[in-house]
Amino acid sequence: MNLAILQARMSSTRLPNKVLKKVNGKELLAYECERLLKSKKIDKLIIATSNDKSDDAIENFGTENNIKVFRGSLDDVLSRYYECAKEFRDKENIDDLNIIRVTGDCPIIDTEVIDEVIKSFEENDCEYTSNTLTPTYPDGMDIEICTFSALEYTYKNATFKSDREHVTLYIKNSDKFKKFNYEAKNDFSNLRLTVDEQNDFDLIKNILENLYPVNHDFTYLDVISYMTKNPNLFFVNSNIQRDEGLDKSLKEDGRK
Template sequence: MTVTAIIQARMGSTRLPGKILKEVNGKPLLAYQLERIARAKYVDKVVIATTVNQKDDVIVEFCDNNDVEYYRGSENDVLSRYYEAAELYEGDSIVRLTSDCPIIDPVILDKTIKYYDDNDYDYVSNTIERTYPRGLDTEVFSRAALEKAYKEATLLRDKEHVTAYMYSNPKNFKLGYITNEQDYSEYRWTVDTTEDFELIELILKKLYQENNMFYMNDVIELLKQNPEWVAINAHIEQKKL
């Protein structure tokens, strides 16, 4: 089974424009994410799916300078962008990641991929029944399931969110959910606002300097030692589907 991870990425965030290339210790957040994905044992290929919008030229420049594969497609129809990227770069299974998750955990990536591979599912997610911190989001699905969603989805919501059609139609897809033994869903490690970035900057400046490969439990231990950090973005509400 060939596994292709596709990261949706654009500069036009409404709440924090340019967030994915914001730097910590002189290094863009997207570079941290790619470095961590590279540690996953079961990911064979990584592709950035960005848009044809001129403001995303800087993402293409980043990819060219760092030997990262990329595809440019629709800004608003993210489902079509994903499908076209998957068709171009192939892969039996697709891992959906978003570029606002700079401290993605490669162990959780592998765990989700293996759960998908060991079972007869079209789609597996660690987000539907959320027990992992927001920011470690991982979805795995077959290329056939992606094609089915691409051809059948008509709602704007389903075109803006790659997997919404899949998990909203359990009669048409075999769905699997993976959960953590302990519920850590109260933690928010995604970057969508200035407060989110402030927290991630603190985490990276502390942990990355000590060991450039840290994991979920390392971050949780750090936050237990610094509970005031959690409060920085605790009030931020995730955008609704």
């Protein structure tokens, strides 16, 4: 069973309420859920948000769109993931559960890439597979999958605040787990197709307004083709560093 857990909150410091910002009258979170639900490899999708009152809006979104919402710790996102996965596993009585991690700042995540990474995980008999160990895909195409046992071990053993906030960081840095990095044919890791700041939103808004009405299922390569024809778009958010939030957490923990 492949359970996708999509973490989302309203209290983003750089761009508050970003996940429910609308383009074409539709929330960014709705675009992302639509793409996840079209995956051939994902069996169940749950939105994992926090118990903070500000995230009542995300629970309401889930109710309105018939998507299950789990609520847990605001800052200890690892515990939110683990408790969500454990509740689902126990309720459904599932012995072999895999956890797919996606974040709420990836509204145009590519369904084909999702399925390719999950397929790679299955074929390589890994405990963790992602396309982020050595990034080759654009930021915003990030997909991770791990076994429930790997998530449980991490939940019980991770002590750094940054490990608790970034969920899979402990797995990435540990030699305990069998891991695999899924790579793109061409390296587009310098490209930002995620939403952390206003400039990111401006770019994604442009992409959705121009590509979505023509083809709901456009791929990241379609996006690159569109941007190549409109090269000014490459500079809209090019000043923003990849993984700024992670770098900040690592510095606060004295790990960088």
